[in-house]
Amino acid sequence: MRIVAEHLDFVYHPNTPFSSHALKDVCLTIEEGEFFGIIGHTGSGKSTFVQHLNGLLRLPSSLKRKKKKGDRTVLTVGDFDLTLKKTDFRALRKKVGMVFQYPENQLFAETVFDDVAFGYKNFAEKKPTEEELERAVREALEAVGMDFGAVRSLSPFDLSGGQKRRVAIAGVIVTKPEVLVLDEPAAGLDPLGKKEIMRLLCTLRQDRRMTVVVVSHDMDEIAENCTRVAVFSEGRVKCVLPPRELFKRTEELLSLGLDIPLTAKLVAALQRRGIGIDCDYTAEDLIKKLLAVKGDAGC
Amino acid sequence: MKEKALEYRDVSFTYGQESGFSIEHLDFEVEEGEFVAVLGHNGSGKSTLARLADGLLTADGGEIRVFGRPVTEKNLFEIRKDVGIVFQNPDSQAVASIVEDDVAFGAENVGLPREEIGKRIGFALRAVGMEEYRTATISRLSGGQKQRVAIAGVLALKPRVMILDESTAMLDPRGRREIVGVVKKLNEEEGITVLLITHFLEEAMLASRAVVMDRGKIVMQDAPEAVFRREEELLTYHLALPRITEICNRLRAGGIAVQNTLDVETLAEEIAKCVS
Numbered sequence: 001m002r003i004v005a006e007h008l009d010f011v012y013h014p015n016t017p018f019s020s021h022a023l024k025d026v027c028l029t030i031e032e033g034e035f036f037g038i039i040g041h042t043g044s045g046k047s048t049f050v051q052h053l054n055g056l057l058r059l060p061s062s063l064k065r066k067k068k069k070g071d072r073t074v075l076t077v078g079d080f081d082l083t084l085k086k087t088d089f090r091a092l093r094k095k096v097g098m099v100f101q102y103p104e105n106q107l108f109a110e111t112v113f114d115d116v117a118f119g120y121k122n123f124a125e126k127k128p129t130e131e132e133l134e135r136a137v138r139e140a141l142e143a144v145g146m147d148f149g150a151v152r153s154l155s156p157f158d159l160s161g162g163q164k165r166r167v168a169i170a171g172v173i174v175t176k177p178e179v180l181v182l183d184e185p186a187a188g189l190d191p192l193g194k195k196e197i198m199r200l201l202c203t204l205r206q207d208r209r210m211t212v213v214v215v216s217h218d219m220d221e222i223a224e225n226c227t228r229v230a231v232f233s234e235g236r237v238k239c240v241l242p243p244r245e246l247f248k249r250t251e252e253l254l255s256l257g258l259d260i261p262l263t264a265k266l267v268a269a270l271q272r273r274g275i276g277i278d279c280d281y282t283a284e285d286l287i288k289k290l291l292a293v294k295g296d297a298g299c
Numbered sequence: 300m301k302e303k304a305l306e307y308r309d310v311s312f313t314y315g316q317e318s319g320f321s322i323e324h325l326d327f328e329v330e331e332g333e334f335v336a337v338l339g340h341n342g343s344g345k346s347t348l349a350r351l352a353d354g355l356l357t358a359d360g361g362e363i364r365v366f367g368r369p370v371t372e373k374n375l376f377e378i379r380k381d382v383g384i385v386f387q388n389p390d391s392q393a394v395a396s397i398v399e400d401d402v403a404f405g406a407e408n409v410g411l412p413r414e415e416i417g418k419r420i421g422f423a424l425r426a427v428g429m430e431e432y433r434t435a436t437i438s439r440l441s442g443g444q445k446q447r448v449a450i451a452g453v454l455a456l457k458p459r460v461m462i463l464d465e466s467t468a469m470l471d472p473r474g475r476r477e478i479v480g481v482v483k484k485l486n487e488e489e490g491i492t493v494l495l496i497t498h499f500l501e502e503a504m505l506a507s508r509a510v511v512m513d514r515g516k517i518v519m520q521d522a523p524e525a526v527f528r529r530e531e532e533l534l535t536y537h538l539a540l541p542r543i544t545e546i547c548n549r550l551r552a553g554g555i556a557v558q559n560t561l562d563v564e565t566l567a568e569e570i571a572k573c574v575s
Contacts, residue, residue, distance in 0.1 A: 042441050042471050102469075161341035188387070188468045190340045190498045191539035217471045220542060259472040262542050262563070269567030275574065283546055291553040294574045 001078030001095060001178045001211060003030040003053060007071055010048055010057065022048040024235040030213060035205055037222040037243075038215045040232030041257040046215045049232070050181050053213070054096040055082055055089040077179065094123045097177035101184045103168035107156040112167050115156050116140055120174045140174035141167070143208070144200055162193035166200070173204065180204065181213045186221060194218075198225055223247060223261035223281040231256065244280040302366060304460050304492040305329040305352055310361035312347055312515075321347045323515040324361070329494060331366075331459070334486045336503035336523065337496045339512035340537040345496045348512070349462045352494075353382040366459065380409060383453030385466045389445035393437045398429065398448055401437060406455045416455070423451035426489070427481050443474025450481060460492040461485065467497065479505060500527065500541045504561060511536055527561065 010023040022045050030036045040046045051057040052075060059073060059082070075082040080092045100106065109115035116137045121128060128136070138148045144166040151159070156167050165185070173180065185201065186194040198221055205212045216222055222229055223243045231238040231246070233256050239246070247253070247264040254260065260268075263281045270277055275293065279285040307327040313320050322344050329335050339345045350356040351363055354375045363370040365378050383405075386392055395401040399420050406416045424430045427447040432440065437448060446466055453461060463482060467475040479502050485491045495506060503509050509526045511519035513536040519526055527533070530540055530548075540548075543566065547559045550570070557569040 041473065042443075188465070188498075190537070191500075192537050193341060195539065257473050262546070265563045266546070266567060269563050270570060273567055273571040275571055283542070283549070287546065287549050287553065290550060290555060290570065290574070294553075294555050 002032050002076075003028075003078075003179070003211070003213075004074055004076045005029075005049075005052070006074035008049075008052065008059075008073060008075055010045075010052070010059070012048075014060065022235055026235075026237050028230055028237055028240060030211065032211055033205070033209055034211055034213075034227045035202070035225050036211070036213045037226035037229040038213065038232060039217070039219070039222060039229060039258060044232040045235040046232050047183055048235075050098075050183060050213060050215055052082065053077060053179070053181055054093045054098050055087070056098070059083055090123075094175050095177050096179045096181060097172040097175065099169055099172050099180065099182040099185060101187065103172075104156075104161065104164035107164060107168060107171075110155060111153050112141070112146075112156050112159075113137055113152040115167060116171045116174050119171050123175045136174055137170075140170040143173060143204060144170045145196070146170065162189050162196060165189065165193075165197060169197075169200070173208075176208070177210070179211045179213065183215045184217065185214060186216070186218060194221070201225070217259070219247075219259045219261040219264075223263055224283070231258070242280075243282075247281045301330045301332065303328055303364070304331045304333070304366060305494070306362075306364040306367075307348075307351070308362045308364075310351065310358045310363055312351060312356060312358050312360075320515050322351070322358075325516060327510070327517055329460075329492060331492055332486075332490050333508060334483070334493045334506045335495070336506035336509045337494060337512060338498070338500075338503055338509060338526075338538060343512040343536075344515040345512050346464050347515075349384060349464045349494065349496060352460070352462060353379050353384060355384075376409075380456055381458055382460045382462065383456060383458035384462045384464060385446065385449050385453055387465045387468050389442045389449065389469060392449045392452075393445065396436055396438065398424070398435050398437055398440075399433045401448055402451045402455050405452050409456065419455040419457070420451075423454040426454055426485060427451045428477075441474065442470045443477040446470060446474065446478050447481060450478070454485070458491065460494065462494045462496070464496045465498065467499065467502065475499070475502070500561075511538065513537070524561065528559065 005026055005028045008023055008026040011019055011021050013019045026049060038046050073083055077096060080087055107115055117133055120136045141148045146166055156164060186197045201212050202225060204210050226243055228240055228242050229246050230240045247260055250260050250264055250268055261281055263283055263286045267277050277289050279289045307325050310322055310325045311320055312322040337345050351358055354370050365381050368374050370378055393401050394404050402420045402423055403416050406419050424433055427450050429447050437445060467478050482493055483505055486493045497503060504523050506523055508520060509523040510517055518536055527541060533540060541561060543561055544559055547557050550557050555570060555573045557566060560566050
């Protein structure tokens, strides 16, 4: 599903002494099937933005009205128009799966099976049969790389950190959403667990043709996986670029308090030594280009 | 000879029969003034190690000593004055809503006189660079600032050992740098012994010694650079190599003869030598 936001504004606690203007005139289009990254310093509006995508935060009616001519607020996800009151948010939430930070904190059931089944039962039109439920849960757990038979009756609380997170993601994808939004999906995992979760997201995107939207502080992850990246700063979208373009702007990113990936640091360090490398900032491509440079130099 | 800050002698601990040992026959020492980083995959026993040191968990076997004093029910009060722990989640450690009240909490609890508490709040907030936030509301601080307040709360007790149990895991890169900078400074200037549990290899690089845990045992310990050089071994303990090491390895495999290094500038220098 394609996501379009135009002139999106959001204020927390409007008309109170605590009001804070979290989103300012945000314009952003996420194409179907993208692996879209959202980066920005803490408090830049990233999470506020993604919470709009399944209607957890809604546009207050005062902002829905036409502002100036040609400055209308637009927020659509596929065919859903989120600026309308009559939008079926339940149907929307089935299509847009949201994985919060530390999703394992939301595990609650006594067994892995019950935990994953919960979302499915909740969204089902009518009570699912045993077989139907089992099939859905099996598919979801297998999609996140868990052995259905081995884990179905375990308590989710006895699993390791990485496994818990997989189960939590399974509980979201069990309804077969078309868009998967994840807030810091790899934070707090050990480096191997991180790699596995990112690999899992790539697979889900490919096999299920999902649109994946990831909020992350980890620039290496962003550089390796994303098709395009939006940079948020103080409630605004600074730019939307593919990693290849984005990480050329190292100075700008650093001045926004953001990190740059290791590959970009290395490219910059080589640049200072007179070696220009044009790569897409994945380790794979950087190494390929470096080997090509060596080949040309003939040593 | 320096005093031993922490001593673990043949320590075992289990969370319950069926889950097996979390710590198994572990021997481990930390000298006063050391800065030790503890690495290991999720579930390797790192946090258990930390929680045993100040009696949050009680060992099932073996003995743990803090500055020579055994960790027993009787000694807990004294031990906890010596050992301060900062945990992972910046939102679940505050007990008060205002910064100075929160920092004072531990000091009040051990019954320090009023003026002394005032002085200690000043000292602790200065040490973590949060002086101007003394009367701020904690819920409005950033994650990194909240963790610095948590550290200040521990510091106000003037502990001799500080344990950070993945205290930077939930922070953004700026927040992480803030915390690690403060910890390094406390170690160097105040001589506080530090045990830093982390998944971030660049944080481990700041330590004087790195320790790797796997299945409740200490399986490697050495200077951080030396530990990261033992790649095969790290992989068997489910630790990923630093990204830069992976790049070095792949460049070498492709015929660019670079030495392994953890420094980007050094690597760039080597590549420049090879290709031009």
